[in-house]
Amino acid sequence: MIQAYLGVDVGSVSTNLVIISELGQLLASKYMRTNGRPIQTVQEGIQALGQEAASQIEIIGCGTTGSARYLTSMIIGADVVKNEITAHAIAASHEIEDVRTIIEIGGQDSKIIILQDGIVTDFAMNTVCAAGTGSFLDQQASRLCIPIEEFGGYAAKATNPVRIAGRCAVFAESDMIHKQQLGYNLEDIVAGLCEALVRNYMNNVGKGKEIMAPVVFQGGVAANQGLVRAFKKYLGFEVVVPPYHDVMGAIGAAYLAREAVKRKGRTGFKGFNLENINFRTTSFECRGCSNACEVVQFFENNNLIARWGDRCGKWELQVG
Amino acid sequence: MKISFPRMGYSYIAFKWLVENMGHECVVPPEPSNRTLDLGVRYAPEFACIPFKILLGTYIEVAQMGAQAVITSGGMGPCRAGYYWVMHKYLLEEMNLPLKIIAMEMPLLNLGDFWKKIDLLRRDGGISLKELLRVLKITWAKVKSIDDVEIRSHQVRPRELKRGETTLAINAGLAFIDAAQNEEEIREARQEALSLLDRVPCDEQRQPLKIGIIGEIYVVLEPAANHYIQLLLGEMGVETDRSIYLSAYARKNTIVNLEGDLFSVARPYLNEAPIGGHGVNSIAETILYARHGFDGVVQLAPFSCIPEIVAKSIIPTVSREYDIPVQTLFIDEQTGRAGVQTRMEAFVDLLQWRRDRGIHKKKVFSL
Numbered sequence: 001m002i003q004a005y006l007g008v009d010v011g012s013v014s015t016n017l018v019i020i021s022e023l024g025q026l027l028a029s030k031y032m033r034t035n036g037r038p039i040q041t042v043q044e045g046i047q048a049l050g051q052e053a054a055s056q057i058e059i060i061g062c063g064t065t066g067s068a069r070y071l072t073s074m075i076i077g078a079d080v081v082k083n084e085i086t087a088h089a090i091a092a093s094h095e096i097e098d099v100r101t102i103i104e105i106g107g108q109d110s111k112i113i114i115l116q117d118g119i120v121t122d123f124a125m126n127t128v129c130a131a132g133t134g135s136f137l138d139q140q141a142s143r144l145c146i147p148i149e150e151f152g153g154y155a156a157k158a159t160n161p162v163r164i165a166g167r168c169a170v171f172a173e174s175d176m177i178h179k180q181q182l183g184y185n186l187e188d189i190v191a192g193l194c195e196a197l198v199r200n201y202m203n204n205v206g207k208g209k210e211i212m213a214p215v216v217f218q219g220g221v222a223a224n225q226g227l228v229r230a231f232k233k234y235l236g237f238e239v240v241v242p243p244y245h246d247v248m249g250a251i252g253a254a255y256l257a258r259e260a261v262k263r264k265g266r267t268g269f270k271g272f273n274l275e276n277i278n279f280r281t282t283s284f285e286c287r288g289c290s291n292a293c294e295v296v297q298f299f300e301n302n303n304l305i306a307r308w309g310d311r312c313g314k315w316e317l318q319v320g
Numbered sequence: 321m322k323i324s325f326p327r328m329g330y331s332y333i334a335f336k337w338l339v340e341n342m343g344h345e346c347v348v349p350p351e352p353s354n355r356t357l358d359l360g361v362r363y364a365p366e367f368a369c370i371p372f373k374i375l376l377g378t379y380i381e382v383a384q385m386g387a388q389a390v391i392t393s394g395g396m397g398p399c400r401a402g403y404y405w406v407m408h409k410y411l412l413e414e415m416n417l418p419l420k421i422i423a424m425e426m427p428l429l430n431l432g433d434f435w436k437k438i439d440l441l442r443r444d445g446g447i448s449l450k451e452l453l454r455v456l457k458i459t460w461a462k463v464k465s466i467d468d469v470e471i472r473s474h475q476v477r478p479r480e481l482k483r484g485e486t487t488l489a490i491n492a493g494l495a496f497i498d499a500a501q502n503e504e505e506i507r508e509a510r511q512e513a514l515s516l517l518d519r520v521p522c523d524e525q526r527q528p529l530k531i532g533i534i535g536e537i538y539v540v541l542e543p544a545a546n547h548y549i550q551l552l553l554g555e556m557g558v559e560t561d562r563s564i565y566l567s568a569y570a571r572k573n574t575i576v577n578l579e580g581d582l583f584s585v586a587r588p589y590l591n592e593a594p595i596g597g598h599g600v601n602s603i604a605e606t607i608l609y610a611r612h613g614f615d616g617v618v619q620l621a622p623f624s625c626i627p628e629i630v631a632k633s634i635i636p637t638v639s640r641e642y643d644i645p646v647q648t649l650f651i652d653e654q655t656g657r658a659g660v661q662t663r664m665e666a667f668v669d670l671l672q673w674r675r676d677r678g679i680h681k682k683k684v685f686s687l
Contacts (some may be wrong), residue, residue: 067658085666109659119673122645125663208636291351311551313484 002027005061005261006049006269007254008042008076009084009247010034010068013107013134014220015041016247017049019057020254024094028053029247031220038068039281042075043274050272062269063087063257065249067108074298074306075279077268080253080260085111085123087252092216093118094255095242100212103231103239104248105201105221107134112205124205132197132204134221136169140176140193144186148224151190155226158191166196167203194226198234213237218245277301286310321444324349324382325391326375328541330470331566333498334462339391341455343445347387349378352544354655356381361653363411369622370651371538372404374545379408379419389420391441399597399627461503464567465510469493472517474561477554478528481521487551489516526557529671532609533562534602535620536628539651540564546620546651547660553618556668561614563605564598589634599627603634610642615671617644618664623652645670 004027009016011034019028030045063080064072065087073081084106092099093115102113110133114122126133141148155161162184165175172193179189215235221227222245231239244251261267283296289312296309307317323339325332327349339346350356352374360377379390392405405423412419422441425433442452469490477486493513500509531553539545540562550560582604583594594600606617619635621628632648639646647667649660 067662083662083665083669085662086669119677120666120670121674123666123670124647125659208633311484311548312487313482316483 001058002056003060004057005063005254005257006059006076007087007250007252007257008045008062008064008066008072008078009087009249009253010038010042010064010066010072011084011106011108011249012067013138014246015045015066016250017045018244018247018250018254019049019053019059020251020258022258024255026244026251027057029244029250031246034068038071039075039279042068042072043277043279046076046272047275054272059267059269059272061254061257061261061267063253063255063260065253065256070308071281071298074300075270075274077270078257079264079267079269080256082253082256084249084252085113085125086120087249087256088218089113089115089120089123089252090255091248091252092218092242095244095248095251096214096216096240099214099216101209101215103201103215103217103222104219105133105217105227106219109133110201110205110219112201112209112211114209114211122209124207124209126205132166132169132200134219136172137193137197137221137224140173143173144190146186146190152223152225152227154187155191155194155224155229158187160188161195162188162192164189164192164196166198166200172196172200191226191230194224194230195233197227198230202234211235215239217241218248220246222246283309286315288312288314321345322347322386322388323391323441324379324385324387324389326378326538327351327544328538328566329543330466330494331463331541333466333494334459335391336498337462338455338459341447341458342441342452343447344441347382347385349382352378352542357653357655363415365407367624368404368407369401369625370545370653371401371536371622372407373653374538374542375404376408376411379412379421380415380417383412383417383419387419389422391422391424394423394425399599399625401597458503458506460567461506462497462500465497465506465513466494467565467567468510469497469513469517471561471565472514474550474554475559476517476520476522477551478557478559479522479524479526481523483555485520486517486554489520492516528557528559529615529668529675530559530561530613531667531671532605532614532617533560533620534598534605534609534617535563536598536622536625537564539620539622540598541566546649547657549618549620549649549660549664552657552661552664553668556664558668561609563601589638590630595627595630597625597627599631602628602631603638606635606638606644606646607642610638610644614644615675616667617646618667619646619648621648621650623650645674 004019004021007018015032015034017030020026032041032045034041061079062076064078065082065084069081088104092102104111109126111125113120138148141151162179165171217239222241278301280299283294286293286295291311293310295315297304298306307315322345324347325335332348336346336348356377359380360373364373364376394402405421409421422437473486473490480486493516496509496512500506553560582601585604585607586600589603609617635646
């Protein structure tokens, strides 16, 4: 049996699970679509990992990250729950020596993380608008009837990228349509969109940040060669896409679990057999005062295992 | 007359007393809710900023509750908010809501106008000049006591042993101040409220991170407009101070107190022309918090707020030179808290790493 750590990153678009060894070697990984059902997806993912690995691997620590990190932590019994900015930073600094800048673009958000000597010194995340994130690319790819996996290939064939407005997803889309109706070829439009997204990222998320090499580009969108090229062109230097760029958040959560278990002594991991457990969330409005907080309850089978959402702490409950 | 006003944090307790004791009936504005936002968004111009929309929503709500007038403030410097009360007035007229808007300009900018409006309210309420002065004095005492209690709560909360105890204590304490009817009673209520907070079981060993909250006045003052950021950070174990308290300019124990001085503090970074709203303040306050040894600063900016956008683009230089991390949150219609929670958690991680490595003490500043 190999002792190992599990990291789970449940984001808006994808759910990623990884298992790493004590030394940080990636033993198994899963990249799944969340499809709006985080509980079910996590259950399926854990189950599938178990079938692959349970006979050789013993999980001695587990961590969660991503926007459903709290929910997920209750499902799997996580030892650590961390925000995705910290998780991405931890993963990148383990994978790429002396990394100074992390560009991370996910389904609904994009972020930049600046590091020095292995610690985060500054970061920013897109606010208010999701222009330039994976969801927008997905949408444009499907409008143009190009599978998202081939998007980068189209961009690579461009000879003369079209200029497309990048400030806002709505502006970008109408600008793209105008250019397309003028008869520009698809390759040049797709490449133009990649450049617009990079411009938007740099002007919005990257504004006021000193971007220094080595630059790492991670997140699901880093699979898009068109964007990688556009970043290189804009920055004027190399951009590294790590081999496991799409599961870096989960890798970070696994590293954090390794540290957490050293402090805690033992893991709370519930095991790989989650398939037959019924997890569900219900809520009610508290009438204790005028705040009328929405109190959320989380059940494992018929046992209430957590309750939260009240501002005063009256209902708060955490089992285990 | 039935009078209301914009809701800004706990200040409604003092303003309710003022309105009632000037001989009027008070319609206490409800805490901004999803309904407030829906109403505001529905009737406001799309491009207006979030304070405009929440205020409009509040005005519609209080009009429906029977208010005949709202007392509000004008603006400061070149920021569109100065014209907002005029737009609110036109919009309410268009909706046939008979709500009168009484906009008080800053007393320091136009004392005559300020006095004229106050005096009109006095005569309408049927109280004497002498009585008015007494009422204003007591209102001011309430404003100050409320701020004292709130300031203390933000110091206690990060140390509390059981989540929520501080919030229960401050709510109980503010009820005493609410009930107080004269200066003597206010003094006692304030004492009682502070000692309630001091009795909250705390971890005295804990040395919380300290974050300064800066930005546009409305989103800084109204918790419902800023995702209850001070509560959120407090419960994450962070002590907060915010740049704006209504009573701040008359006190010495807040970090930011003398408005006039802020311009000179900010001058090295924007010498050519001042910006309006609270943009200059945001630049200067970042410097003040750095000088006072705070670990970081959070800037709250309504989405599309020009003064805060200008400040935001200057702040990275200030942040570098004074070695203090600043995180900007743009605030708009979103009511989901996950995004704010994630950013704040990551920001707190960053500050904790810096503190653990002794980075934040690298530079020493003269005050």
